[in-house]
Amino acid sequence: MPYPYLRLSAVTASVLPGLFMATTPMAEAADTDPTLSTVTVISTGVRGQQRTVADSPAPIDVINSDQLLKTGRAELSEAISKLLPSFNFGTNIAGYNSVTRPLSNRSLGPAYTLVLVNGKRRHNGAVGQRGSTDNSGANAVDIDLIPVSAVDHIEVLKDSAAAQYGSDAVAGVINIILKRGNAGGHAETSYGKLYSGEGETIKLAGDEGFKLGDGGFFHLSADAHKRGDASWNGKADSSVHAYTDPVKEAAWDRVAIRNGDPDLKAFNLAYNAELPLDRVTLYSFSTYGERDAEAYNYYRLPTGTAPVPELFPDGYYPLNNIKDRDYQFLFGGKGELAAWNWDLSTSYGRNNVHHFSDFNINPSLGTASPTKFDNLATFRFEQWVNNLDVTRHYDSLFQFTPPVQVSAGLEHRWERFSTFAGDPEAYITGTYPAASGAQAAVTIRPEDEVSLIRNNYAGYLDLGFDLTERWFVDVAGRVEHYDDDSGNTFGLKVNSRYELTDTVAVRGTVGTGFRAPSLTQIGYTVADNRVATDVNGNVVPAVTRLTPSDSNLAKALGGDDLKPEKSRNLGLGLTWQPAPRTSVTADAYLIDIDDRITLTSNIYDQGNGVVNSILAAQGVTTGTWVNYYTNAFDTRTRGLDIVGDHTTPLAGWGEVRWSLAFNWNKTTIEDVRDTPASLANSGVTLVGRDREGDLTEATPKTKWILGANWKLDDLAVNLQTTRYGAVKTLAVNPSGDRSFNARWITDLDVSYTFFDQLTVSVGGTNLFDVRPSRNAVYSSLGLAPYGNPPFYPGGGYWYTKLAYDF
Structure with a gap:
């Protein structure tokens, strides 16, 4: 499914420095013409028709493979956040959630941006977002499992497109185009x-x-990388004692926490193929990814309640071992029949996440405890999608009507979310007087296993009218049916572009959207004995149970069935190209979302016995902390994207391409769910300021990206600096609020090409080793002094690279 009427020019393709230096067909066109209006994007599928960005009725950015490779240490999701101002990359600091990283668009979490590969829907990951700045519980697409080496370019539609592409496209679409x-x-x-x-x-x-057959291709890509662990926590203060032996205590390095980046090994493989035959073209692509992570956690002190002296006399750092296995396979055909272009495809994708621990114990089992657990929990998400799309251009549908492009399609989507129980020794409670359960671990018990299946049936109609040579209007409608409680929906979108002059045009969008609750939000249940955050924002030990919103326990605490989220969006933009080498775009947007789903604040007894009495009545151990997902908020998101680009020729010194990108974004809470009657006298706030802060304060309200790319013959220098605006972490109690100042992060890449084929590069990300503000909630153990910043908190990074083109 390509973008309808994808009109991509350098107006937004020039968001970043060096765009026209890549080897993609788009970039090659730009290299032969000094103007910015000739860049053509090769869109996949059959919906709509190819256009340039200058003609686009919606704002679109293009990232090419060269830009992705110049982002240094970044994987695909972090690279996108470095290159586009409206995207932010959330950094997780907990072992359990330190592998899959949330990528927000226009301050909306990853659940609101649809991911396509070659115009086809990408399957979701298996783990719901919980922790850091995203507590929606939605299982986002894990694009880091797509090899960067396979990517030709990425087309980013920065506009709501749910009426065209369905659920998840509320904030926009990321379309990853593979090499051909x-x-x-x-x-x-x-x-x-x-x-x-x-x-x-x-x-x-x-x-x-x-080469494949006559005129076809088979393109194979692979990448592998190994990354060592990194931690940026503080040291334990003098109130913490690890040993009773004074000699050992004096020798202790006072490192009590090793949360941060896990040790990681990953391998990704992909192919993209196309075979033209007499009347049909067959095509296929597939990706496969493996990722093994090893994350450290809190030091279980020898003087604490978690060690068993006979097993670990000096304490231990329990490990979170996480094994991801992910693949997607698609096969399809396309051709022309009775003047209609058609495209028929089927794809299956699966993401499997297995948790185990190579260094851990269940202290309550004493000396009988294993020191490793091969099976703690397994999460799996599967998706099977079938599409039929047709399109045709009419000079006139009826007498006196303008030219129109008609596109229509049908889609069936089957998806299943499953969890599988781990070894009983990981979660049972023994008789030894110590902490219960494998430490720092998420475990699935047999009673918590789920297997949820859902079908979705959808159809769309898209009409693009060239009313005049200067005025284009597109109207799209989509109907969807879910065979679970999400029910039926209809979405509508109208967008238009009008050329005021040869260099100035206005464009606008109005539409509606719909996002059904993710299966993870509906059914995921788990009990763990990690840490949680109290009403003041303090991180404390806790036994926490996440229960489905329609379970008896959740209903006793005020829960009910989840409803779909509904959205409305408005957009208004201006494009201006005052000179052949200069362009400016500005796009304002407004997105209203009703019934947004999020995790409740922590529900636990405040000392008055109300919550404990409910837990006891439900057969749950008193003192347990409880969460469930609920339709908590109505929100309004307003923002503005500005992009500027100018190229300066320097005669015999090459040329410099200057770029500027800016995003202003603000989300406000328009309505919030009240605390239910069952918790009225408990002192608990169902969705408190901490959850409001996830939506309104956790991502920067402003972001600047300033770049300069200088190219002189075989020498290329790419300099980029990014300003991330201030962020806050809110607590249920305002005394726990924390603010983190704005920061400038500067990246540099210098490369030289020898013999037209061999390129040597040196570079650095965060050249000046800038760290976030040290303003997290005080921890005697030294936990997370930087909170959850919008950029990587590990500081400066240098790299060298050797590349060969053949």
Whole structure:
């Protein structure tokens, strides 16, 4: 499903420095013409027709493969956040959630941006978002499992498109286009590490194209990387004692927490293929990803309640071992029949996440406890999607009507979310007088297993009218049916573009959207004995139970069935190209979302016995903390994107491409769910200021990206600096609020090409080793002094790279 009427020009394709230096077909067109209006995007599928960005009725950015490779240590999701002002990359600091990273768009979480690969829906990940700045519980697409070496370019539609693409496209669409070459290739290796000496990273990547049949191609890509762990916590203060032996106590390095980046090994593989036959073109692509992570946690002190002296006399750091296995396979055909272009495809994707621990104990079992657990929990998400799309251009549908592009399609989507129980020794409570359960672990018990299946049936109609040579109008409608409680929906979108002059145009959008609750939000249930956050924002030990919103326990605490989220959006933009080498765009937007789903604040007894009495009546151990997902908020998001681009020729000194990108964004709470009657006298706020802060304060309200790309023959220098606005972490009690100042982060990449094929690069991200503000809630153990910043908190990173094109 390509973007309808995708009109991509350099107006927004020039968001970033160096855009026209890549080897994609888009970039090659730009290299041969000094103007900015000739860049053509090759869109996949059959919906709509190819256009340039200058003609686009909606704001679209384009990121090419060269830009992705210049982001240094970044994986695909972090690279996008570095290159686009409206995207922010949330950094997780907890072992359980430190692998899959939330990527927000226009301050809306990853659940609101649809991800496509070659115009086809990408399957979701298996783990719901919980922790850091995203507590929605939605299972976002994990795009880091797509090899960067396979990506030709990425098209980002920065506008609501739910009426065209369905659920999840409330904030926009990311369309990852895979490489299509039938000859030649690219190979590279890189090495780097943080200034601290941690986080050592080695990457290997390559891709090559082969001819397939007469006029077809088979393009194979692979990359592998290994990244060492890194931690940026503080040291334990003098109130913490690890040993009773004074000699050992004096020798202790006072490192009580090693949360941060896990040790990670990953391998990704992809192919993209197309075979033209007499009347039909067959096509297929597939991706496969493996990722093994090893995350450290709190030090279980020898003087604490978690060690067993006979097993770990000096305490231990329990490990979270996380194994991801992910794949997607798509097969389809396309052609022309009776003047209609048609495209029929089917795809299946699966993400499997297995938790285990190679270094851990269940202290309550004493010396009988294993010191490793091969099976703590497994999460799995599967998706099968079938699409039929047709499109045709009419000079006139009826007499005196303008030219129109008619696109229509049908979609069936089957999805299943499953969890599988772990070893009983990981969660049972023994008789030894110590903490219960495998430490720092999320475990699934047999009674918490789920297997949820849902079908979705959808149809859309899209009409694009060229009313005059200067005025284009697009109207799209979509109907969807879910066979669970999400029911039926209808979405509508109208967008338009009008050329005021040859250099100035206005564009606008109005539409509605719909997002059904994720299966993870509906059914995920788990009990764990990690840490939680109290009403003042303090991180404390807690046994926490996440229960489905329609369970008896949740209903006793005020829960009910989840409703779909509904949205309305408005957009108004201006494009201006005052000179052949200069362009400016400005796009304002407003997005209203009703019944937004989020995790409740922590529900636990406040000392008055109200919550404990409810827990006891439900057969749950008193003192347990409880959460469930609920339709908590109506929100309004307002914002503005501004993009500028100018190229300065320097005669015999090459040329410099200057770029500026700015985003202002503000989300407000328009309505909030009241605390239910069952908790009226408990002292508990069902959805408190902490959850409001996740939506309104946790992402920067402003973000600047300033870039300069200088190219002189075989030398290229790319300099970029990004300003992340201030953020806050709110607590249920205002005394626990924390503010974090704005920061400038500067990146540099210098490369030189020898013999037209061999390129040597050196560079650094966060050159000046800028760290977030130290203003997290005080922890005697030294936990998370930087809170949850909108950029990587590990400081400066340097790298070297060697690449060969053939």
